[in-house]
Amino acid sequence: MQCPGQDSRFWDGAAVFEYKCPKCGHMLEFFKDDSKRRCKNCGNEVFNPRMDFGCAAYCPYAEQCLGQLPPELLAKKQEKLITDTGAELKRRLKDDFKAIGRAGRAARRAAELAADNEGSNKAVIVLSVYFVILAEAAGGNAAELSQSIMTHFGANEGLKNEIRALLEHQGSAGDEDLNLRLVRQALVP
Incomplete structure (x- = not known):
């Protein structure tokens, strides 16, 4: 069983949002549980601006989980x-x-x-x-x-x-x- 916050069946419209790639301006679609997305236009890797990465400051597995840290x-x-x-x-x-x-x-x-x-x-x-x-x-x-x-x-x-x-x-x-x-x-x- 998944926590309702992690189960996409319980998500509302705010769980999906668009964000401009800081490199080229192309619109990217993020889901609330995405840590990062690669821009299809320029290939830039963009971190989810609405995700709280506070755990990465102390977690020894942060780089494995998130890849390269911002x-x-x-x-x-x-x-x-x-x-x-x-x-x-x-x-x-x-x-x-x-x-x-x-x-x-x-x-x-x-x-x-x-x-x-x-x-x-x-x-x-x-x-x-x-x-x-x-x-x-x-x-x-x-x-x-x-x-x-x-x-x-x-x-x-x-x-x-x-x-x-x-x-x-x-x-x-x-x-x-x-x-x-x-x-x-x-x-x-």
Whole structure:
């Protein structure tokens, strides 16, 4: 048995609506349970504007369910990951208030630097700062810590790989990408 909200026999006229493709202006027909539709005119994938994707911010299966997430949902998901990782850092550092304070200051500085530098990735920078400080205080490898913590919180593979690569090159000199340079700047007291 289906919930009446999911059973199309109980839907009224508001359950089906039209929406213009933002790319070409062609009209698309959405049903209330459609997460996305592909425009038949230009091939653009359009997310249902009336669907609440709030669950995608915390669900580890959101990308499998919805495919590629819209930028605003990806940002929410990354903000939640930053918040959860900050809480995990505090939990692991327990009474090391000096390291906790340093992590908070460095994370704020990292977020400011990311906002000021186009092309940077705030989540990569802030999370990398957290992992470097946690590794220094707890005595461990930042790249390995990052993988276990991010896996625990359901981070996607692309983000995990990007942070791991950055942390593995964090101590070496030479060519720097923007995110690595900003992590180094944020860690300077």
